[in-house]
Amino acid sequence: xxxxxxxxxxxxxxxxxxxxxxxxxxxxxxxxxxxxxxxxxxxxxxxxxxxxxxxxxxxxxxxxxxxxxxxxxxxxxxxxxxxxxxxxxxxxxxxxxxxxxxxxxxxxxxxxxxxxxxxxxxxxxxxxxxxxxxxxxxxxxxxxxxxxxxxxxxxxxxxxxxxxxxxxxxxxxxxxxxxxxxxxxxxxxxxxxxxxxxxxxxxxxxxxxxxxxxxxxxxxxxxxxxxxxxxxxxxxxxxxxxxxxxxxxxxxxxxxxxxxxxxxxxxxxxxxxxxxxxxxxxxxxxxxxxxxxxxxxxxxxxxxxxxxxxxxxxxxxxxxxxxxxxxxxxxxxxxxxxxxxxxxxxxxxxxxxxxxxxxxxxxxxxxxxxxxxxxxxxxxxxxxxxxxxxxxxxxxxxxx
Numbered sequence: 001x002x003x004x005x006x007x008x009x010x011x012x013x014x015x016x017x018x019x020x021x022x023x024x025x026x027x028x029x030x031x032x033x034x035x036x037x038x039x040x041x042x043x044x045x046x047x048x049x050x051x052x053x054x055x056x057x058x059x060x061x062x063x064x065x066x067x068x069x070x071x072x073x074x075x076x077x078x079x080x081x082x083x084x085x086x087x088x089x090x091x092x093x094x095x096x097x098x099x100x101x102x103x104x105x106x107x108x109x110x111x112x113x114x115x116x117x118x119x120x121x122x123x124x125x126x127x128x129x130x131x132x133x134x135x136x137x138x139x140x141x142x143x144x145x146x147x148x149x150x151x152x153x154x155x156x157x158x159x160x161x162x163x164x165x166x167x168x169x170x171x172x173x174x175x176x177x178x179x180x181x182x183x184x185x186x187x188x189x190x191x192x193x194x195x196x197x198x199x200x201x202x203x204x205x206x207x208x209x210x211x212x213x214x215x216x217x218x219x220x221x222x223x224x225x226x227x228x229x230x231x232x233x234x235x236x237x238x239x240x241x242x243x244x245x246x247x248x249x250x251x252x253x254x255x256x257x258x259x260x261x262x263x264x265x266x267x268x269x270x271x272x273x274x275x276x277x278x279x280x281x282x283x284x285x286x287x288x289x290x291x292x293x294x295x296x297x298x299x300x301x302x303x304x305x306x307x308x309x310x311x312x313x314x315x316x317x318x319x320x321x322x323x324x325x326x327x328x329x330x331x332x333x334x335x336x337x338x339x340x341x342x343x344x345x346x347x348x349x350x351x352x353x354x355x356x357x358x359x360x361x362x363x364x365x366x367x368x369x370x371x372x373x374x375x376x377x378x379x380x381x382x383x384x385x386x387x388x389x390x391x392x393x394x395x396x397x398x399x400x
Contacts, residue, residue, distance in 0.1 A: 002177055003031030008078060008114075010087035010107045011051070012094040013041025015157045016123035016166040020046055023088055024054040026173045035078070037061065037107045039094065063106055073106055079113030084176060087111070088149070089123030089166045092134050098146070099137035117179065121149040121172055126162030135264075142190075142268050147230065149175050150248030174245040184228030185396035190247070191229040192269035193221050194262065194276035194308075196236030198255045202300065203287040211360035212277035214238030216325075219388040220273055221246060227392055232269070234261045236276055255279050255305035262308055266315075271395060273323045274309050275349075277360070281305060313344030321398060323391070326350045327360075336370055346372050346398065349391060355381070369394055 007027060011020045020036070027034045036051045038061040048059035064072045079085075087094065087107070094107070098120070103109050111118065120141065128134060129151060142148055149172055154165045167175075195217020199207040214236060222243040225231045230247040236258070242249055252258045255278050266272060281302040291298075309324050316322055324345045326336040329352065336350035348370045355366045365387045369377045371394075379390060 002027070002173075002180060004033070005031075005083045005180065006033045006035075006081055007176070008082040008085045008110065009034055009036045009051075009055075010085065010090075010094075010111070011036060011038045011042040011046065012087065012089055012091040012107070013039055013044065014089035014091045014123045014166070015045060016089035017042050017045035019166060019169055020088065021050050021054055022169040023086075023172055024051055026169050028054065028056075030173065030177070033057075035060070035081075037078070037110055039105055039107055041091075041093075060106055063109070075106060075109035076113045078110045079115060082114060082116045084117050084119065084179070085111065085114050086119045086121070086172065086176065088119075088121035088172055090120040092122075092124045092128045092131075092137075095120065095122060095134060095137045095141065099140045117147060118145075119147045119149055119172075119176065119179075121166050122151050122164075123166035124151075124164050125156050125158050126160055126164045129162075129164040139268065147175075147179070148247070150232075152249075153251075171244070175247065178225065178228075178245050181228070184226065186224055186271075186392065186399075187228030189229045189270045189399070190268060191224045191231050191271045191273065192234070192262070192265050193217055193224065193231060193273045194234045194236075194258060194278075195221065196238040197277050198236050198258055198279045198305075199253050200255060200279045200282035200305070201253075201286055202283050203289065203291050205290050208279060208282065209237075210277050210279065212236070212238075213360060214240060214276075215363065216365060216384050216387070217273075217275040218243060219384040220275055220391060223385065223388040223392045224273075227396065229271070232265055234258060234265070234276070255282060255308070259306040259308050259311075262312070266312060267317065269320070271321045271323070271399070272312060273391075273395075274312070275325050277325075277327070278308060279305055307343075309345075310343050316344060321346050321395065323395065324348045327353065329353050333368070333370075333376075336368070340370055340372060347394065349387075 034055040035057045036059045052059045060073050149167045152165050153163045196214030197210045197212040199209050201207045221231050221233050232248040234250050284301040284303045332352045340348040349367050351367045365384050366381045367379050
């Protein structure tokens with residue numbers, strides 16, 4: 001899908017700049033023509049000679065090559081030349097400049113001149129990434145159509161552990177390839193998906209949970225990705241592999257964690273699919289030490305968790321689609337239809353524990369799709385991947 005594409009790779013001042021050589025190599029192997037633009041700070045981390053040798057083009061980092069001869073690097077021509085612009089690594093400084101339109105180097109001038117899709121792969125320490133200013137800058141860029149290739153968690157150059165590591169070159173290639181793949185019905189849509197259970201802690205070793213495995217949510221993420229969507233997954237504690245090529249993955253533990261993660265992403269999303277099995281109650285009091293076994297009964301007081309789906313329904317943006325799930329044991333249709341209306345959903349996916357092979361712990365599911373216009377479609381027992389395909393088909397029809 002990338003063969004004969006022309007891509008500008010922007011490299012900024014981050015320790016992750018050494019990975020830019022691997023990104024260039026992956027692009028070249030895929031048949032891409034690559035031109036590299038570096039910031040002056042990036043040259044402290046990787047040499048222009050390395051990237052020039054790999055890309056087979058001179059590396060650009062200043063406006064003029066020979067001022068007296070009038071030899072200069074035309075940022076307008078560069079912006080028109082490219083089929084895509086990828087800034088990897090994207091430092092906090094460069095993200096701030098992009099958000100504010102500051103044009104003090106060749107890379108920023110080319111970004112402001114570019115008419116092609118732009119991708120950024122942030123790379124920085126965890127506190128810099130979590131800082132309100134960085135969060136706001138990324139939000140502004142996303143709202144303007146810049147595609148963010150989310151950083152991952154791991155060991156950082158500071159020695160700390162957390163989110164801020166630049167996505168691996170293979171992941172960056174995968175997301176660019178997905179963008180240029182045959183257009184799918186969800187192309188250009190940002191889809192937020194929640195999956196798995198939540199764990200509500202009682203003490204350091206015990207928690208309240210449910211039997212969700214996350215299989216249904218991950219199947220939806222995989223299908224939505226294949227249909228061209230930019231998928232952001234918020235994942236509870238699960239033990240199954242995450243699909244590759246997603247725009248971002250965030251891992252959470254509790255219902256409160258999920259509420260915060262969803263709220264941070266909801267306004268950026270065109271479609272929200274809440275397939276996670278979020279706990280309705282959590283322990284009222286958390287014990288910081290293990291509760292010891294004693295004679296007699298032990299009572300555990302519980303309190304309600306945040307109603308994430310209800311909150312989304314009350315604050316749904318114009319044009320935003322909201323999909324919920326309902327797992328029922330009795331009065332299935334009545335309860336599901338009531339939930340659809342009460343939480344202002346566009347569609348609800350209902351399944352019953354009365355149906356063999358449905359619900360938690362199976363590779364299959366049997367569902368009923370209920371729509372806000374009153375339509376109902378019952379499905380036979382299918383693999384969860386096929387159920388995900390049916391769901392995404394209904395979503396694509398809804399947004400046409």
